[in-house]
Amino acid sequence: MENVKVIHNPRQAVISKDIICTDSLAENLLKEFKDYQITKEIMELANEGAVLNPCPPFYRNEEVSPDVIDSSFFVGYEFKKHLLEVQQAVIIYSLSS
Numbered sequence: 001m002e003n004v005k006v007i008h009n010p011r012q013a014v015i016s017k018d019i020i021c022t023d024s025l026a027e028n029l030l031k032e033f034k035d036y037q038i039t040k041e042i043m044e045l046a047n048e049g050a051v052l053n054p055c056p057p058f059y060r061n062e063e064v065s066p067d068v069i070d071s072s073f074f075v076g077y078e079f080k081k082h083l084l085e086v087q088q089a090v091i092i093y094s095l096s097s
Contacts (some may be wrong), residue, residue: 010036014046020073022054022063030062039065043073051075056083 007013014020020043025033043052052064052073060066068074 010038010042011045014038014042014050017046018050020046020050020052022052022058024055024057024059024063033063037061037063037065038068040067040071040073043068043071046073053079056080 020038022038038052038054043050050073052068052075054064054076056076058064058076060069064074064076069076
């Protein structure tokens with residue numbers, strides 16, 4: 001894709017970022033992507049006040065480490081709690097346009 005910057009190093013990718021999003025992986029890809037797991041150490045390279053919002057479903061020790069889930073960076077549970085309401089709002093907005 002044009003104008004899309006791809007960074008293959010997670011440490012480099014989070015520098016100067018405010019929001020870090022992840023996606024889950026199929027089980028057969030976990031070994032291949034083990035070096036791309038977001039950890040608390042990696043999040044500490046992002047901007048002050050940065051948040052980690054993994055796309056549900058997310059799993060400890062897969063795309064995110066347990067230490068980052070238990071940190072102040074992690075907003076996944078709070079986000080997930082409101083996900084259905086956000087999706088409904090988008091649908092209502094789209095249908096009323």
